Amino acid sequence: MSDRKAKRLFTGSIPLPTFEGFLVPILAVVAALLVGVLFILWVGKDPILAYKALWRVTFGSTRNTLETLVDTVPLIFTGLSVALAFRCGLFNIGGEGQYLVGSLAAAVAGYALPGLPAVVHIPLVLLAGFAAGGLWAALPGWLKARFGIHEVINTIMMNYISLYFVHWLVIAHLKDPTNLSQRTPKILESAVLPNLLQNTRFHLGFFVALLVALGVYFLLWRTIAGYEIRAVGLAPAAAEYGGISVARNIILAMVLSGGLAGLAGAVQVAGISLAYYDGAGFVGYGFNGIAVALLGRNHPAGVLVGALLFGALGRGGVRGMQAIADVPKSMIGVVQAAIIFFIAAEGLFRVLVPRLRQRRQASRGPGPAGGTGGEGAPHSGTATEGGAGR
Amino acid sequence: MAKVLEMVGITKVFPGVIANEDVHFDVEQGEIHALLGENGAGKTTLMNVLYGLYAPDGGELRWQGKPVHIGNPNVAIRLGIGMVHQHFMLVPPMTVAENIVLGAEPSKGGLLDMAAAKKRVRELSEQFGLKVDPEAKIQNISVGMQQRVEILKALYRGAGLLILDEPTAVLTPQEVTELIAIMRRLVEEGRSVIFITHKLKEVLRIADRVTVIRRGRVIDTLYTKDATEDGLAEKMVGRKVSLRVEKDEARVGDVILRVRDLTAANNRHLPALRGCSLEVRRGEIYGLAGVDGNGQSELIEVLTGLRPATGGEAMMNGKSLLGLNPRAIFARGVGHIPEDRQRRGLVLNFTVGENLILGSHHRQPFSVRGLLQGGAIDRRAEDMIQRYDIRTPGTKTLARSLSGGNQQKVIAAREMERDPDLLIAAQPTRGLDVGAIEFLHRRLVEARDRGKAVLLISLELDEILSLSDRIGVIYEGRVVAEVPGHEATEEQLGLWMSGGSTGRRGEAQG
Incomplete structure (x- = not known):
């Protein structure tokens, strides 16, 4: 493939999101960190010390950076999961459940299929996680497409069904009899995502995540399927008019979204835990995926950034702020919540940003638009409009 | 006659666009003054300046001869300016009377006095021949009636000058006739009306005077008795336009x-x-x-x-x-130019290029084996933009940001091109x-x-x-x-x- 062709493949008609598109998320993060300062002062600790500690354990050294990336991996998948559903106008809150069934399916595929070479076994494990998550999400997708039952309700309920269903499967059927802890047998050596650097947990899954992010981008903007998913998400009536089946695409988007959440589980099993450990509750990657997608404006590139931020905050809260600066780790929860709050309250920045932009443009003189511009207000809202489902 | 309103040398600049340039516009008491111009000519901008929604970058507003500063719509309302928007702002499950008093509710001892509200609504309705039932729910009445409710809302707040933004766009021919009667009644009762439109026939039928604006500038202000349809069209568009459709005898087949x-x-x-x-x-x-x-x-x-x-x-x-x-x-x-172009005909947040292939997106040359072909899509779009004279900055502009006429051209180009x-x-x-x-x-x-x-x-x-x-x-x-x-x-x-x-x-x- 020629260089130019390759370039067109990825930058063709849809440009990467602009800086302005990310202005609100960036401002939200800054504002949230400032709110964090207030809370840390309030509990009588030193915010500078706390944030320094946060930085040190997340990006302070190569090893720490790599460990942060490891924590970022599942969030990339769940963030992509939520973003993809959003693009079809769907709010998939079922990431937690899809993650659990994906994890368990991957674990079973990992220990129950002996004698396979790694190049076959690893993809098979990942596929098992993807398929399980996708099938699990297919049901709410079908209910939405066929009966119009809202996916938010169904996916939330499916979370609890999966939690107890998986719990029952493990204790009743899949528990490792040779081990006391409540887990499945360990996956086989051939199923393990290879570790890439000694003394770290940094494994191949990180690159799988990058590849999948690229794949989601490619799917959404370079394929018929993506065109149809986005059309349904943005304007169902127009999609229908254009010969696009709304029902089919809703189900497809839910399956892909669920699959990505399932993949998150599979990668954690194959790269970190090496077995399915039955816990008492949700792991949180599914819910944090919502925040990551929100932060990333439902764009794969944005999701990578959002996942990195949430991965870092998660890691830095416990190992940095709590352990070093003696700030309760729940302060990080406050910061994370504040980020979401500020993004949701983007109207706050909307007032601020156009003013800044106007001032900047005024100093630049009249642009190339000439006299053809619109009656009424210029379309100031569109530049920051990234999301599909509101 | 006394001038109610004078807008002197109004200029309004948006980044990159001069929406209004040195616009002079005035309204006399008891007249219907049409503001005529194509979509995007700056009519609505000018009215939004008047209504306090935009601050002008230059010029002066005079209300009954005195300079005024209208910083927000509340000031405009207090002066007696009322605006009926193209898209109504009513609460569907509430009654006519409730909608009219919303925001200016009459009260008695701290309690809402609906009886007084209904009485006042009924009085106004009779005075201007509006025939509105104060007890009806908005969701149960016709679009024409809803428009009258909007007019009543402005009158209830004491409007002496009413701005009607494209009021006939949503009406049936019969309703238009009724609206004209209402407008006449309003000016007979001493109110004044600004009538925004791009329909020439209506200007001649309804208005006393007309101001034509094009590309943000006033081209002319004249009495409608001195105006002709062709003359107005030429002023509005800037060139001779044929209002009659030229066509030969049909050669009808199967x-x-x-x-x-x-x-x-x-x-x-x-x-x-x-x-x-x-x-x-x-x-x-x-x-x-x-x-x-x-x-x-x-x-x-x-x-x-x-x-x-x-x-x-x-x-x-x-x-x-x-x-x-x-x-x-x-x-x-079968090709289809749908009646609701924004909801059905276009994915507004898709680019012009993406919209131009809607319905053919799964066919060659726009896609091959499931993959969209950016090059072919762009070439098609550039070709269509040129041949159908679609005014857009480029193929990657969102359909949302085009004017209504250009949005419709996108749809027409797409449907006709499929032959x-x-x-x-x-x-x-x-x-x-x-x-x-x-x-x-x-x-x-x-x-x-x-x-x-x-x-x-x-x-x-x-x-x-x-x-x-x-x-x-x-x-x-x-x-x-x-x-x-x-x-x-x-x-x-x-x-x-x-x-x-x-x-x-x-x-x-x-």
């Missing part, structure tokens, strides 16, 4: 579409089509006239696969269209300016001259009369009359449209 006894239900599951029959032939424009809500929308949706039929048949080139999905119907050679045997054009020029209307009409006639069948559905009788080779009138879900285009008169069609005596085929159908 029947392409045959609809027989078609029945279908509307969204509320009530019968909307009750045995609709019509035929459209190759090489003709068949105009379907009718008052809104007589089954036109349902007919279009059935023919394009968006709504199931409950009975009857619809044959295209001898094969049934019923039961097919939109994609299959597209493939049979369908049957083109269904629903309200193809609603809300468009003269230039765009002329352009679209010419394209429809071209399609017909190439031997295509065109089914034109329009609420504008003018449009039906000037374009159609044959005219059918739909009333309560049936075609009740049919007449050759050159024999039709507005009066006769109007009579049929309101359910009066039926003509020709209608009688045979009984």
Whole structure:
């Protein structure tokens, strides 16, 4: 493939999101960190010390950076999961459940299929996680497409069904009899995502995540399927008019979204835990995926950034702020919540940003638009409009 | 007469665009002053400056001779300026009276005094001949009535000057006549009216004076008794425009579409089509006239696969269209310019290029083996933009940011380019300016001259009369009359449209 062709493949008609598109998320993060300062002062600790500690354990050294990336991996998948559903106008809150069934399916595929070479076994494990998550999400997708039952309700309920269903499967059927802890047998050596650097947990899954992010981008903007998913998400009536089946695409988007959440589980099993450990509750990657997608404006590139931020905050809260600066780790929860709050309250920045932009443009003189511009207000809202489902 | 309002040298600049440049505009007491201009000429901007929604970058406002600063709509309302927007701002489940007093509720001892509110609404309604029932719920009254509620809302707040933004765009011909009577009554009672429009006929019919603006500048202000339609059109567009559609005798061929006894239900599951029959032939424009809500929308949706039929048949080139999905119907050679262009016709947040392939996106050359072909899509878009004169900064501009006329051109370009045997054009020029209307009409006639069948559905009788080779009138879900285009008169069609005596085929159908 020629260089130019390759370039067109990825930058063709849809440009990467602009800086302005990310202005609100960036401002939200800054504002949230400032709110964090207030809370840390309030509990009588030193915010500078706390944030320094946060930085040190997340990006302070190569090893720490790599460990942060490891924590970022599942969030990339769940963030992509939520973003993809959003693009079809769907709010998939079922990431937690899809993650659990994906994890368990991957674990079973990992220990129950002996004698396979790694190049076959690893993809098979990942596929098992993807398929399980996708099938699990297919049901709410079908209910939405066929009966119009809202996916938010169904996916939330499916979370609890999966939690107890998986719990029952493990204790009743899949528990490792040779081990006391409540887990499945360990996956086989051939199923393990290879570790890439000694003394770290940094494994191949990180690159799988990058590849999948690229794949989601490619799917959404370079394929018929993506065109149809986005059309349904943005304007169902127009999609229908254009010969696009709304029902089919809703189900497809839910399956892909669920699959990505399932993949998150599979990668954690194959790269970190090496077995399915039955816990008492949700792991949180599914819910944090919502925040990551929100932060990333439902764009794969944005999701990578959002996942990195949430991965870092998660890691830095416990190992940095709590352990070093003696700030309760729940302060990080406050910061994370504040980020979401500020993004949701983007109207706050909307007032601020156009003013800044106007001032900047005024100093630049009249642009190339000439006299053809619109009656009424210029379309100031569109530049920051990234999301599909509101 | 005394000038109520003077806008002196108003300039309003948006980044990159001068929306208003040194605009002089005044309104005398007791006059209807039309503000005429194409979409995007700066009419609404000027009114938003007046209403305090935008701060002008230059110039001065004078209210009854005194300079004023209108910083926000509350100031405008206090001065006695009322605005009726194109899109109504009413609360559907609430009553007329509740909507009118909303934000300025009469109270007695801290309690809402609805009795007083209703009484005042009734008084105003009688004074201006509005015939509004204060107890009716907004969701149960017609669009025309809702507009009157908006007018009442402004009057209730003491408006001496009313701004009506494109008030006739949403009305049926009968409602327009009634609105004109109301406007006359308003000025008789000493109020003044600014009437924003791009329809020349209405200016001459309604207004006392007219100010024409083009590209943000005032071209002329003149008395309507000294104005002609052609003269105004030229001032508005900036060049000579032909208001008449030039077309040769139709060369009519075989029947392409045959609809027989078609029945279908509307969204509320009530019968909307009750045995609709019509035929459209190759090489003709068949105009379907009718008052809104007589089954036109349902007919279009059935023919394009968006709504199931409950009975009857619809044959295209001898094969049934019923039961097919939109994609299959597209493939049979049906093109469709939908009546709701923003909801149906376009994905507003898609780019112009993406919108131009909607419906053909799964076909070569736009996609190959499931992958979209950016190069082919861009080339197609650039070609269409040029040939259909779509004014857009580029192929990657969002459809949302184009003007209404250019959005419609995107749809027309897309549908005509597929070269369908049957083109269904629903309200193809609603809300468009003269230039765009002329352009679209010419394209429809071209399609017909190439031997295509065109089914034109329009609420504008003018449009039906000037374009159609044959005219059918739909009333309560049936075609009740049919007449050759050159024999039709507005009066006769109007009579049929309101359910009066039926003509020709209608009688045979009984």
